[in-house]
Amino acid sequence: MYTEDNLIQLSALQHMVFCPRQCALIHVEQTWAESGRTAEGRIMHERVHEQDAESRGNVRIERGVPLRSLRLGLIGKSDVVEFHKIGEGKWIPFPIEYKLGKPKADDCDKVQLCAQAMCLEEMLGVEVSSGAIFYGRTRRRLDVEFDDALRRETGEAAKKTHELIESGITPKPVYAKRCESCSLAAECLPKTIQKKRSVKNYLARILVE
Secondary structure, X not given: OOOHHHOEEOOHHHHHHHOHHHHHHHHOOOOOOOOHHHHHHHHHHHHHHHOOOEEEOOXXXXXXXXXXXXXXXXXXXXXXXXXXXXXXXXEEEEEEEEEOOOXXXXXXXXXXXXXXXXXXXXXXXXXXXXXXXXXXXXOEEEEEEOOHHHHHHHHHHHHHHHHHHHHOOOOOOOOOHHHHHOOOHHHHOHHHHHHHHXXXXXXXXXXXX
């Protein structure tokens, strides 16, 4: 269990699964770069949060719901939580995360959503079995089941993110295809830094020979 003093932002898990170096740049070095895509994403989230709560039949829609888990050591805010009525006075949360792009090859978005669900379970004492991610590019919802495998991945991501932030150490860059879509590519310089290290290693080998 964590205390109120060492909670980390829930969104850090998404950064960690996507790229540990990106996570450290944002949450350890406090580096951030606003690009066209991040600005669009920020505006989209602001618009979602600004809308009023509403009811549609047996569904109550709440926006910007505060989230916290002392077990995972997380704090944050949901984009949308639908509360589905399943009986007299009984409502089941269904978290929805809004993303600007499209579904990703890895589980970074699913882990972020699962962490929201685990926060809601701890806060409300109910089981949250599923949620959804709405992607702006496809204009579609991706339904997500919070199965045992995703819950384990989320718990492990939370643990590793805490360890990374507490260490204060930013991992070295490793260039991959994902770097092309990263808003911190100009600050990270994965190709440049890797190339410099390769030249240094090459010169060291030449001197030894």
